[in-house]
Each structure stands twice: as structure tokens, then as C-alpha cells.
Amino acid sequence: MTEILSTNKTRSLKRELDALVSTFDASFLSTDPLHFVHGYKRDRDREIAGLIASCLAYGRVDGIKKSVGRVLGAMGKSPYEFTLNFNPAEGLRLFDGFVHRFSGPKEITCLIYFVKQMIMANGSIGGFFMKGFVAGDESIKAALSAFSENALSLDSFPVYGAKKLPKKAGVRFFFPNPNDKSACKRLNLYLRWMVRRGDSLDFGIWKKVNPAQLVIPLDTHIARISKNIGLTTLRSPGWSMAEEITSALRKLNPKDPVRYDFALCRLGILDRCPKKKDALKCEKCLIRKVCVL
Known part of the structure; x- marks a missing residue:
């Protein structure tokens, strides 16, 4: 992959982005669906709540919060226990009327039913993910591709009434594949929550x-801001752009390149970084020294 950061640019970016990370810490969790996952103490509950929250992390923030709260609220104090005892027919009744943009009762029911099968077969979602994981791979791409393919091959008959998952089944939206050039934003978000440590x-x-x-x-938000600070030269969001941005961030922090994700995203979500140059907002921007806008 082409190097897009000079040594001097890398130093200045690291200085400014490290400061940004220090500013947007856990006190800003209420602006993120990760907030819901922090409501659970046990890892087995967090793992399931995290997948639910990340799968629904598309659309407006208020809508995401409402939908995630609706689903997790219905699952009770322990998403793990709820999932182990989950019955798809009962799930369709429980989530009747649920709508999150183009995801409805079938999508949520099938997602939870998939998770139940993952747990029954491999002990956890993480165990299921590890079936396609290779420790020596440079990135998570191959493992993520295998995870989505394996998930979509699980039984869905009780929900969709067909031996094979229909091509237009809405649950497919929750399991995109990087081999199809998708940026896989929501699954990469979930992986960040499950894998990163130290903060x-x-x-x-x-x-x-x-x-x-x-x-x-x-x-x-990440695509726009990354262009503004020179992390990518690509125009179209997709897996290639995600890889290019990550490659640039690895120059700043080889061991933990996505540590900057939460902080950079706050700039967009909180409207601290305008879509067009705005003298008032830009003057107060925390990364104005490295912005090319």
C-alpha cells in the first residue's frame, strides 16, 4: 500500500491525535452505542450486547439509542441467559412492531438465533469468530470474511421459512463481507470493542x-475527517479506504492503530468538525493544526 504520510506529518499527526484521544475519553460514552454494553458486568453478556448494539449502529444517534435500548431491554438483565433460552417463534412475537430503519422483527430474531447457535457450537461469539482467525495475518480481513460467511450459513428456517437463507433476507445486512468491498463498519466496530484493551x-x-x-x-465521519487530515487519498468509502486509513494510523501506533477511532468519531458526531470550512468552528477545532480543509 502506498505510503501517504511523511515523517514530519506522522509526528505532527501523532501529537495532535494523541491529545484528541486524551480529550474524548470514557466520559463521552453517552454519545456512543458502546454505552449500553458498559451496563453489563459479565463478559458473556457484554459480548452479546455488543453485537446487538453494533449491528444497529447505523442511522441517527437518537434512533440508534432507541432501537438498541428496545432490544436489550427486552432481553432482560442477562442477554446471555436470554439467548440460551431463545425461541425464534417467541422472538418474532416479542419484537413485533420493532423497526430500525430497514431492520425489523425478523432481522433481530434471526440475529439472536444465530448467536444462540454460535454459543451452542463454539461456546461464545468469540469462539465462533476464532474458527476463521489466523494469528499471523496482518489484518482481520480474512477472519472477518469467514465470520460473516459462517454466520450466514447457520440455520434460519424458523425465521425465514427456507432451508437456505434467502438472498434478500434482511439479516444479511448485519454480516457484510470485506471481499465484497464493504467497509464492514459495524463489524469492525464490534471487533474494536471486543479486542482492544488498556483503557x-x-x-x-x-x-x-x-x-x-x-x-x-x-x-x-471517519471518512470525511480522515480526508481532511491526510489519512487517505481515496474518494469512495469502502474496504480499501478503511485499509488505507488504518495503514496510516499504524504509523502513529503500530500496536493499536484503531485507538483513534472513538475520538475522531466524536468530532463528527458532536459537530466539532464541519463538512465545509467554518471559521468559527475551525478556529476551535482540536486538530486544526493538521487539517487541510
């Missing part, structure tokens, strides 16, 4: 995965 944001539950292998969860 009060993420949980580090999946010990066998190296944080250095993670890829940035690329959304519209």
Missing part, C-alpha cells in the same frame, strides 16, 4: 486477537 473504553475480551490486526470502523 476504559473497550473490553479486550477476545485475548487471542491482536489489536494491531484491527481495521478502522469506517463511517461517514
Whole structure:
């Protein structure tokens, strides 16, 4: 991959982005769906709550919070116990009327039913993920691809009424594949939560995965801000852009390149970084010294 950062640029970026990370710490969790996952004490509950929250992390923040709260509220105090005892027919009734943009009762029911099968077969979602994981891989791409393919091959008959998951089944949206050029934002977000350790944001539950292998969860905020500070030269969001941004961030922190994700995303979510040059906002911006806008 082409190097896009000079030595001087790397130094200045690291200085400014490290300061940004210090500013946007766990006290800003209320602006993120990760907030819900912190409501659980046991890793087995956090693992399931995290997948639910990340899968629904698309659309407006208020809508995401409402939808995640609705689903996790229905699962009670322990998403793990709820999932072990989950019955798809009962799930369809329980989530009747649920709508999160284009995800409805079938999508949530099938997602939870998939998780139940992962646990029954491999002990946990993490155990299921590890089936396609190779410790020596530079990035998580191959493992993520295998995870999605394996998930979508699980039984879905009680929900969709077909032996094979229909091509238009909405649950497919929750399991994109990097081989299809998708940025896989929501799954990369989930991986960040499960793998990163060492701070009060993420949980580090999946010990066998190296944080250095993670890829940035690329959304519209990260794509736009990354262009503004020279982390990518690409125009179209997708897996290639996510890889290029991650490669640039590895020059700043080889062991933990996605540590900057939460802080950079706050700039967009909190409207601290305007879409167009705004003298008032830009003057107060925490990364104005490295911005090319």
C-alpha cells in the first residue's frame, strides 16, 4: 500500500491525535452505542450486547439509542441467559412492531438465533469468530470474511421459512463481507470493542486477537475527517479506504492503530468538525493544526 504520510506529518499527526484521544475519553460514552454494553458486568453478556448494539449502529444517534435500548431491554438483565433460552417463534412475537430503519422483527430474531447457535457450537461469539482467525495475518480481513460467511450459513428456517437463507433476507445486512468491498463498519466496530484493551473504553475480551490486526470502523465521519487530515487519498468509502486509513494510523501506533477511532468519531458526531470550512468552528477545532480543509 502506498505510503501517504511523511515523517514530519506522522509526528505532527501523532501529537495532535494523541491529545484528541486524551480529550474524548470514557466520559463521552453517552454519545456512543458502546454505552449500553458498559451496563453489563459479565463478559458473556457484554459480548452479546455488543453485537446487538453494533449491528444497529447505523442511522441517527437518537434512533440508534432507541432501537438498541428496545432490544436489550427486552432481553432482560442477562442477554446471555436470554439467548440460551431463545425461541425464534417467541422472538418474532416479542419484537413485533420493532423497526430500525430497514431492520425489523425478523432481522433481530434471526440475529439472536444465530448467536444462540454460535454459543451452542463454539461456546461464545468469540469462539465462533476464532474458527476463521489466523494469528499471523496482518489484518482481520480474512477472519472477518469467514465470520460473516459462517454466520450466514447457520440455520434460519424458523425465521425465514427456507432451508437456505434467502438472498434478500434482511439479516444479511448485519454480516457484510470485506471481499465484497464493504467497509464492514459495524463489524469492525464490534471487533474494536471486543479486542482492544488498556483503557476504559473497550473490553479486550477476545485475548487471542491482536489489536494491531484491527481495521478502522469506517463511517461517514471517519471518512470525511480522515480526508481532511491526510489519512487517505481515496474518494469512495469502502474496504480499501478503511485499509488505507488504518495503514496510516499504524504509523502513529503500530500496536493499536484503531485507538483513534472513538475520538475522531466524536468530532463528527458532536459537530466539532464541519463538512465545509467554518471559521468559527475551525478556529476551535482540536486538530486544526493538521487539517487541510
